[in-house]
Amino acid sequence: MTDPFLVSILLIAFLAFGGLSMGLSMICGSSVYLIMKGFDPSIASETLLQGLFNSYTLLAIPLFILAADIMNIGSLADRLLQFSQALVGRFKGGLGHVNVVSSLIFSGMSGSAVADAVGMGKIIINMMTKDGKYTASYAAAITAASATIGPIIPPSIPMVLYALVSDQSVGYLFAAGMAPGLLMGVVLMVMNAVIAHRRNFSVDEVVSLRDMPGVTFRAIPALLLPVILLGGIYGGVMTPTEAAAVAAFYALTISVVVYRSVRLGQFYETLLASARSTATVGILIAGALTFQYVVTRENVPDSLAAFLGQYELSRVGFLLAINALFLVLGCILESGAILLIIVPIFIPTAQSLGIDLVHFGVICVVNAMLGLITPPYGLLLFIVSTITKQPLARIVRDLVPFLFALVVALMIITFVPDFVLWLPRMLGYKG
Template sequence: MNLTSPFSLALWTIVGLSLLGVPVGQAMIGGSILYLYLKGMDMGTVAEQLLNGTYSSFLLLAIPLFILAATIMSSGSVMDRLMRFCNALVGHFPGGLAQVNVLQSLVFASMSGSALADAAGSGKLMQVMMTRDNRYTAGFAAALTAASSVIGPILPPSIPMVLYALVSGTSIGYLFLAGVLPGLLLGGVQMGLVHYLAKKRRFPVEPRVPLRELPRITREAFAALMLPVVLLGCLYTGVTTPTEAAGLAAGYALLISVLLYRSIGWRDLYDALLSSARVSISIGMLIAGALVFNYVITVENIPASLSGVLATFDLSPLGFLLLVNLILLALGCFLEGSTIILVIIPVLLPTAAALGVDPVHFGVVAVLNIMMGLCTPPYGLLLFMMTRIANISLMELVREMVPFLVVMVGALALVTLWPDMVLFLPRLAGYSG
């Protein structure tokens, strides 16, 4: 590749601006503007691609609504009720609080759809609970929190799945269903590893909650636990579109928090709206930058060129998926997940389609890879977040992270090799793939 070509200079510009601290979305817009200028193309194309991409996709509205629902549910006493419910179910198992950490990620997955949001919210609380009285080391607690946070974006609702649906045109409803069994598998292998380590390291066990207390604890958490049921029920019965379902989820979260639990006031609601707006804007800028840069990639005919290169290797569908796993796991060590979905995945999709790889299966494999990259050294964002939360060194966290990465790679291999596990629930709902 010519290092002084317009496309190369655009890439250098994006990398340089990112290293200087410019947000990735703005860096991609800057690099794309430079490319159009050097090619002598109409500079107004940047605004055209940005506006056409953002205003023509009704699905994008689901992202801020899911974020708002998660923020509201994380306020007040909702999280405490759900944490008590999780502790009542698995706290008495070997490695009690560690098991609760994984289970709460499965439960909270129905609220945020974001690994970073899970780690910053309920994960921060779990870090404090696990390290209190030196019951667990800070490194193990942080590694477990980072690993379990990966589960959230695999289960519905999932912001990465929404982004994948945006770039691939795949049904978001089928993608949500396809992520259920892989998400449960990921939680299962993590809980199995915790059980093994608990026996080996003699982790403490929490007192068993009396059986007579279970109905009360379940009743207190029931309304919050019904959020995914309401969301998925309306979505798969055809009552709502994905975006309307996201709005319904946000409305339901507000309803139970204000009227039923009475856990948030006007100030809390204002803070939730402000926090949701900030997160949504950051994601929106990233999407805008990716839409403009994807136009540059299309002009350079990179997807077709890559398909031609891969065709020379005569890959089978399975061989292609294994290669994609290696590529995405490597990229996940350095790039933010949304950037990979919005920029790299569109380049790979034509080859996947040409080889007959099911787009729903490909989407789940891709998202699972990308989420694992968040806790993979050297630059996994979850690693950096948890070192700050736990106040430990990166080396200590990585050392405790290795066993979790091993079992998650095993789960990824199973998801890659067994498409029927991914497609079982979508097919029950009418998917023909």
């Protein structure tokens, strides 16, 4: 007799690789499973609605998406870029450093790698290639690599997704991402410096110290956003969901009232774009919630734990296996699918091995972000390739050193849990 679960998996894979969105593929595969098992197919709808309505945290996602889109149409990105250039543009390979620093700052506002690459990425790539100082493929490579930092430093949409499936605090997950995000920025800047000296990149235009106060002053309203968000969350003034609403309102107010850089027509288009992005994420979450019911019915987490138990994997062995698996899956699956479908299967095993789930969440999110720059799926690769009109092969060639640097950072994040958890513990986390 045909196994309904196997049929469900094969159908999801067939539909997804055939071009249907992963969310709809999971809904279709889960519905077929329920029918073959003789269950009422409406269970899928019930599970979906309960999962969505019982998670207040999910409201943060559309609000962070809206905030990021508003920042991209306003002049916040331009001012942050000018500030970053004044800060680190004077060093060899300066615009490469500017690229990384601007991603670090912008990630404290948007929580989205795609928003970083599309908004800040377009501007910095044009700056890097303007006078032929950097090749277009190199500019694309470092832009894609630095954009992966976006969802690690808080706020972070992928961290919200992980909180949904792991029942962990969004606030502590945000705090746990701070040090790893900064580490990723440092290793990228070190690699950029090494390449800059090896290729003898010229020193870029230097902003004089006399102009620094003016550049900083113009960027202050934009720089205040991460301070307001994180201060509000960790000060107990607002929840992460409320912080997302504040981020969207603040970005709109600054863009319209202070910088006066957003027209009504632009704002309308931004609302439409945010709604489309939210719908895409929403369908993915809906499909994952439905498929999660199937996985639970099949007792997959316990079966996996028993299977791994046969090999008596240590904590180190399990984490190495998880990193290897997620890096491979990142080549073929989108980050949201990894976090919502694959990660929940391994959470019980991680718990049984005594791995802290906040630490495990950071490992999972970092792996998922590296998947954005690994071919053939690599969403960020497609974005920067579209911006620069460069073939993927050429971009990947320049990306390899940065990917190596990020994997080194991932190893530190994985095997030095105190490095990840020291800030959450300072804020009251007991893990």
